[in-house]
Amino acid sequence: MTTPSHAARPRPGGSPALQAWVDEIADRARSRLGTGRVADYIPALADQDPERFGLAVCTNDGQLYTAGDAEMPFSIQSLSKVLLLSLALRTHGDALWQRVGLNPSGMPFNSLMQLETERGKPRNPFINAGAIVVADHLVGAFATPSKHLRDIARTLSGNAGILIDRQVLASEWQHRARNAAAAYLMKAFGNLDNEVDEVLEAYFACCALRMSCADLAIALNYLAADGRALTTGERFVPPAMAQRINALMFTSGMYDAAGDFAYRVGLPAKSGVGGGIVAIVPGRLSICAWSPALDASGNSVAAQYALERISEGLGRWSQEAGRLAPASVS
Numbered sequence: 001m002t003t004p005s006h007a008a009r010p011r012p013g014g015s016p017a018l019q020a021w022v023d024e025i026a027d028r029a030r031s032r033l034g035t036g037r038v039a040d041y042i043p044a045l046a047d048q049d050p051e052r053f054g055l056a057v058c059t060n061d062g063q064l065y066t067a068g069d070a071e072m073p074f075s076i077q078s079l080s081k082v083l084l085l086s087l088a089l090r091t092h093g094d095a096l097w098q099r100v101g102l103n104p105s106g107m108p109f110n111s112l113m114q115l116e117t118e119r120g121k122p123r124n125p126f127i128n129a130g131a132i133v134v135a136d137h138l139v140g141a142f143a144t145p146s147k148h149l150r151d152i153a154r155t156l157s158g159n160a161g162i163l164i165d166r167q168v169l170a171s172e173w174q175h176r177a178r179n180a181a182a183a184y185l186m187k188a189f190g191n192l193d194n195e196v197d198e199v200l201e202a203y204f205a206c207c208a209l210r211m212s213c214a215d216l217a218i219a220l221n222y223l224a225a226d227g228r229a230l231t232t233g234e235r236f237v238p239p240a241m242a243q244r245i246n247a248l249m250f251t252s253g254m255y256d257a258a259g260d261f262a263y264r265v266g267l268p269a270k271s272g273v274g275g276g277i278v279a280i281v282p283g284r285l286s287i288c289a290w291s292p293a294l295d296a297s298g299n300s301v302a303a304q305y306a307l308e309r310i311s312e313g314l315g316r317w318s319q320e321a322g323r324l325a326p327a328s329v330s
């Protein structure tokens with residue numbers, strides 16, 4: 001995918017009522033600040049300000065509603081796994097599933113337990129081991145996979161300023177023992193084609209991308225729009241692929257808390273230890289909420305709270321959106 005000159009970023013939202021609703025949810029979510037802990041197992045993430053909170057909601061017809069720190073870039077971490085998977089499926093199609101599973105792990109995102117008994121085949125592409133196998137595919141297909149992914153993130157979001165944070169990358173590399181253990185185990189089982197160091201470097205560089213809530217809501221809108229990218233109008237993935245990625249996000253995007261989140265929010269979502277969570281309302285909206293303090297499963301406390309409130313209010317959103325543009329709401 002190349003960056004077309006006409007790549008356009010969505011406009012600020014057109015409905016004062018919906019903007020007021022997003023502002024209200026942000027205010028309520030701020031009441032959750034002070035609960036949870038910032039991830040410190042990657043030292044470069046430890047000094048994030050736990051008081052930050054951002055929210056961006058992007059409609060399929062290109063309206064963007066933001067509140068709080070929605071334009072502040074943060075470390076996307078595991079949110080990159082959605083882009084990695086989309087790119088790998090575009091490149092390799094269903095062959096990927098011979099090497100990565102499709103089921104929830106019920107385990108923390110960096111657990112090694114199942115890898116040994118399941119002969120080096122990770123449960124799904126959204127836990128670390130699974131994303132490392134996906135990265136291995138991309139190392140085989142692209143000269144510099146992380147730069148390729150960065151460029152895709154730039155195109156999909158319409159923001160040419162998106163960067164890989166070298167400090168976070170170096171910090172993850174220095175503290176790579178657990179991810180390296182997963183990679184070596186998979187290598188031993190014959191499930192990694194390339195050298196462990198090369199694959200880990202690509203995986204960490206993708207995790208170290210910095211994007212804002214607005215960037216992410218816009219970039220991942222293709223998952224709400226049958227695979228069509230908002231900024232370019234081109235199909236980034238086929239409709240069935242978008243549907244399947246959403247299904248995987250629903251079952252495995254929130255690690256061992258996927259069931260709890262599905263029960264409370266009921267939307268496909270993916271979280272990262274930088275504190276971001278992206279959620280999709282298929283056919284309608286893409287949402288990104290961010291706040292760095294995490295619960296025990298590694299999911300942002302305030303971001304989850306905001307998504308729960310959004311999910312509760314979707315009926316109200318539809319009514320207002322329908323009043324604005326009946327043809328654009330399914």
Ligand SMILES: NC(=O)CC[C@H](N)C(=O)O
Pocket residue numbers: 076077078079109110128172179204207271272273274298
């Ligand atoms: N859940 C996450 O966001 C984890 C990503 C992080 N880069 C890691 O490998 O541990």
